[in-house]
Every structure is written in C-alpha cells, then in structure tokens.
Amino acid sequence: AINALRSSRHRARISQQLGCQAAPMHHHNLPLGADTVVRLIQAGNQHKIPQEVVKLYEETGHPTYMQRLLGSTIIVTHDPKNIQAMLATQFHDFELGACRRNIFSPMLGIGIFTADGKTWEHARAALRPQFTRDQVADLDLEEKHVQILFKHLPVDALGWTVPTDLAPIFFRLTIDSATEFLFGDSINSQHAALAQNESLPLAFNHTNVAESFDHGISCLGIRTRLSTLYWLYNPSSFREAIRVVHDFADYCIERAATTNPSSEEKESRYIFLKELLKTTDNKVEVRTQLLHILLAGRDTTAGLLGWTFWELARHPEVVHKLRAAVLDTFGPYTSDNKDITFARLKSCTYLQHVLNETLRLYPSVPLNGRQATKDTTLPRGGGPDGLSPVFVRRGQEVSYSVYVLHRRRDIWGPDADQFIPERWSARRYGWEYIPFNGGPRVCLGQQFALTEAGYVICRVVQRFDGIANCNESDEELHNYSLTTSPMSVRVRLHQAA
Numbered sequence: 131a132i133n134a135l136r137s138s139r140h141r142a143r144i145s146q147q148l149g150c151q152a153a154p155m156h157h158h159n160l161p162l163g164a165d166t167v168v169r170l171i172q173a174g175n176q177h178k179i180p181q182e183v184v185k186l187y188e189e190t191g192h193p194t195y196m197q198r199l200l201g202s203t204i205i206v207t208h209d210p211k212n213i214q215a216m217l218a219t220q221f222h223d224f225e226l227g228a229c230r231r232n233i234f235s236p237m238l239g240i241g242i243f244t245a246d247g248k249t250w251e252h253a254r255a256a257l258r259p260q261f262t263r264d265q266v267a268d269l270d271l272e273e274k275h276v277q278i279l280f281k282h283l284p285v286d287a288l289g290w291t292v293p294t295d296l297a298p299i300f301f302r303l304t305i306d307s308a309t310e311f312l313f314g315d316s317i318n319s320q321h322a323a324l325a326q327n328e329s330l331p332l333a334f335n336h337t338n339v340a341e342s343f344d345h346g347i348s349c350l351g352i353r354t355r356l357s358t359l360y361w362l363y364n365p366s367s368f369r370e371a372i373r374v375v376h377d378f379a380d381y382c383i384e385r386a387a388t389t390n391p392s393s394e395e396k397e398s399r400y401i402f403l404k405e406l407l408k409t410t411d412n413k414v415e416v417r418t419q420l421l422h423i424l425l426a427g428r429d430t431t432a433g434l435l436g437w438t439f440w441e442l443a444r445h446p447e448v449v450h451k452l453r454a455a456v457l458d459t460f461g462p463y464t465s466d467n468k469d470i471t472f473a474r475l476k477s478c479t480y481l482q483h484v485l486n487e488t489l490r491l492y493p494s495v496p497l498n499g500r501q502a503t504k505d506t507t508l509p510r511g512g513g514p515d516g517l518s519p520v521f522v523r524r525g526q527e528v529s530y531s532v533y534v535l536h537r538r539r540d541i542w543g544p545d546a547d548q549f550i551p552e553r554w555s556a557r558r559y560g561w562e563y564i565p566f567n568g569g570p571r572v573c574l575g576q577q578f579a580l581t582e583a584g585y586v587i588c589r590v591v592q593r594f595d596g597i598a599n600c601n602e603s604d605e606e607l608h609n610y611s612l613t614t615s616p617m618s619v620r621v622r623l624h625q626a627a
C-alpha cells in the first residue's frame with residue numbers, strides 16, 4: 131500500500147511537470163460504473179451497441195473522458211489527435227495488451243491480430259509479402275463464387291427475386307472465397323445452402339466449418355465484452371467449435387505440405403497457405419497465421435457488403451448513379467468478367483465513394499482499444515477546455531470508437547448520420563477517417579478488401595437494375611461480434627433486361 135501511494139504521488143508530480151490535466155469523468159449512477167455495463171449489455175440485446183457508445187459520448191459532451199469499468203478507470207477518446215498518437219506517433223507507448231491475447235488465443239493462437247512487440251513484428255514481416263503481390267485478390271476465383279451467389283437469386287417472369295436476406299448470403303460468399311484463397315480448399319457453404327443442395331464431392335467433411343467458425347467468433351465477441359473477466363465465458367460449444375475449425379485447418383495444411391511438387395507446379399493459382407509453407411514448416415504457426423487472416427478478412431468484408439446493400443436498398447438515387455458509373459466503366463453484365471481489374475475498380479470513382487461512405491457510417495471494427503506500455507500522455511482532452519495533455523498510467527486501457535469518430539457532427543457536419551457518397555468528391559482523408567486503422571498496424575488487407583467488395587458490388591449492379599427494400603423497419607441493427615454487419619438486409623432485386 132505504501133509503494134502504491136508513493137508511485138501515485140510520483141505520477142501526480144510527473145503529470146504536473148508534463149502540463150497534464152484531468153479529463154472529465156463520465157457521470158455514473160451506480161458504483162464502479164455498473165450502470166454503463168448494464169446499459170451496454172441491454173444495448174447488445176437490442177443490437178445497438180455502437181449507438182449506445184455514441185450516447186455515452188454525447189452525454190459526457192467531450193471527445194475524451196474517463197469512465198469507470200468494474201474496478202478500473204479507463205480513458206475513452208474519440209479525438210483523432212489522440213488516436214493518431216496511440217496508433218502512430220507514440221506507437222511504442224501503447225499495445226494491444228495481454229487481455230486481448232488471452233481472449234483470442236484458444237481459438238486463434240498468438241498471431242498478428244493478438245501479438246505485440248517482437249512477436250507481432252515477426253508475424254507482420256512474414257505476412258506482408260503475401261499482400262504486396264498483384265494477384266492478392268483473385269477475381270476469377272471471386273467470380274466463381276459470385277456465380278453461385280446468383281443461383282441464390284432466381285427471378286420470376288417479371289424479373290424480380292423473392293424477398294431475400296442478403297446478410298447471410300454475403301457471409302457464405304466471403305467464407306467460401308476466403309477459405310479457397312487462404313487454404314486452397316473452399317468450404318462451399320453456398321452450395322450446401324442451396325435449396326436443391328447441389329452437393330459437391332468434398333475430401334473433408336466441411337459442413338460444420340462455417341457454422342463453427344461463426345460460433346467461435348461470436349464467443350470471442352462475448353469474451354471481449356467481458357474484458358478482464360473473459361475467463362468466465364468458455365462454454366463447451368466454444369471448445370467444440372474450436373476443434374472443428376482446427377481440424378479443418380490442419381487437414382488443409384497437411385494436404386498442402388504433402389502435395390507432390392510436380393502437380394503443384396501445374397497449378398498456377400495463388401494459394402496463401404502454400405506461400406506460407408515456403409517460409410516456415412512450423413504447422414501450428416501456419417495454422418495460427420491462416421486463422422488470423424480468416425478472422426481479419428472474412429467478417430469485415432461480409433459486413434461491408436451487407437451495410438452497402440442495406441444503404442443502397444434505401445437510396446434508389448445512389449443505385450441509379452452507381453449502376454450508371456459501373457456500366458460506363460465495365461459495360462453491361464456478360465458472363466465474361468475480364469474487363470474488371472484491380473486498376474479499373476479503383477478508377478470507378480463513384481464506386482469508391484460508395485465504399486468510403488459505407489465504411490464511414492459502418493466501420494467494420496466500431497470499437498477498439500489499446501493499453502499503455504508505460505506511463506505516458508495523450509496530447510489532448512485534459513482541463514476545462516480539453517486542450518491539455520492527459521496523463522496515462524502504465525497498464526491503463528484507452529478505448530476508442532471509430533464509429534463515434536466517423537459520426538461526429540463537429541467533424542463531418544450536421545448530416546454526419548446520413549449516407550451521402552457525394553461528400554467524398556470534396557473530401558480528403560486524415561485521422562478523422564480510419565476504417566482500416568492507421569500507423570504501423572494499419573490493416574494489411576485494405577486493397578484486398580476494397581477489391582473483393584468492389585468486385586461483388588459491380589457484378590450485382592451489372593446484373594440487377596433495381597433494389598427494393600423489404601425490411602419492415604429502417605432501424606439500424608448491428609450483428610456485432612468483433613466486427614459489425616447488419617442483422618438483416620431483406621431485399622427484392624430486379625434483373626436487368
């Protein structure tokens with residue numbers, strides 16, 4: 131106790147020397163900030179956690195504030211300058227921390243998404259080359275899976291589909307293409323979901339892999355929200371899901387490692403797993419890397435597609451303009467997709483504006499955080515005017531919400547909550563727009579994701595010229611595990627003549 135008192139006095143002195151002032155404390159109605167925990171649990175049940183975090187910010191009235199959270203006091207900041215400090219300018223003062231590692235490791239092991247320090251540097255260096263290659267987003271492979279998606283969207287004599295929920299369809303599309311690209315073997319969940327069940331001969335029983343992966347991720351989401359109490363949540367269904375996912379990964383790795391090189395050479399397709407096996411023969415490390423990329427890349431892309439169509443279904447004028455831009459760049463729908471390339475997707479400006487605007491309103495990772503590696507400061511948020519630095523204790527959690535940041539009216543204007551792709555024709559990127567994070571840990575798959583999502587959107591709007599919203603309500607409901615996607619995107623699509 132005496133040591134704690136001494137170090138707290140020492141910190142107070144340093145904090146004063148550095149010109150730090152206290153950030154305002156969020157007003158709590160219950161001890162230990164239990165009211166905030168209850169509110170977040172209730173918001174989770176209503177699928178509105180990101181909106182609740184906006185309310186907490188608005189109640190406090192400051193972009194940076196302190197919040198009690200069951201025994202600890204965390205700093206919450208939605209200030210671009212502070213986020214930039216944590217992610218870039220003071221990168222070494224902050225890390226992900228042991229808590230995130232412990233939460234994720236039973237399913238994923240310790241890899242790029244959970245590691246800090248040298249382990250992270252090693253993982254990033256090993257993965258980086260795989261993302262600089264031109265073929266990183268294989269559009270022919272994507273097309274194969276898009277064609278199966280279209281089988282889920284048959285039309286009647288007037289050209290309309292029945293009301294269909296696109297949200298699960300995008301989840302199946304992205305796990306099929308991601309597993310084929312990463313593991314060399316698609317789990318073909320789209321085939322399994324077709325009514326007539328066009329069963330494929332599979333070397334491995336893939337049927338449960340998609341469900342197990344989804345269940346495992348939702349358990350990781352619950353463990354993340356329990357924070358340091360994550361260990362309370364470890365149900366047998368979580369352990370079983372992990373077993374299925376690991377068996378699938380191990381099967382693919384074993385098969386890739388024992389493939390006869392001569393037949394391998396004949397196969398020109400780029401497979402992530404085979405590239406990784408050239409860098410290490412440690413199969414557990416390969417499994418860890420693969421599962422981390424699957425986690426990082428799959429749900430994020432499915433969520434981006436889901437939210438894009440959620441908004442398109444409510445903005446026919448944007449559909450009209452987007453379709454005109456796509457047809458102008460790539461021509462009408464044909465079974466040949468050769469005109470659609472990475473470079474041409476980038477040059478389709480309005481498509482990029484639609485993607486930017488979707489990621490502004492629905493950043494895939496709406497809440498995030500870091501932990502201080504040493505006593506340090508954040509540049510802003512202290513004192514009555516909020517302009518003084520704030521002292522951060524070693525080990526203190528700092529949480530930030532990109533969802534809140536992207537909807538701040540003082541940054542984006544009074545229409546911050548509205549979907550207006552046109553705002554991007556006059557806007558430049560800075561630290562107020564960070565859907566892919568920033569600094570040394572910026573998303574490795576940004577180009578991959580924008581290419582894949584852009585490609586799928588292009589193909590859908592080439593083939594369909596009308597999107598009618600069939601959801602009963604316009605309420606924004608988040609299917610939020612670690613990333614967000616819409617609960618449901620029920621639409622009827624009209625096929626172009």
Ligand code: HEM
Pocket residue numbers: 242243254257423426427428430431434489493494495498565566567570571572573574575576578579580
């Ligand atoms: C809409 C799509 C995507 C979004 C919005 C997105 C966003 C992000 C964000 C916010 C982070 C930082 C997370 C953190 O703080 O720990 C991140 C990290 C990462 N992302 Fe993405 N991501 C997307 C798609 C992808 C894809 C498709 C891949 C790979 C195929 C990928 C690979 C990674 C990797 C490897 C990291 C870890 C980087 C590191 O810690 O060094 N992402 N992404």
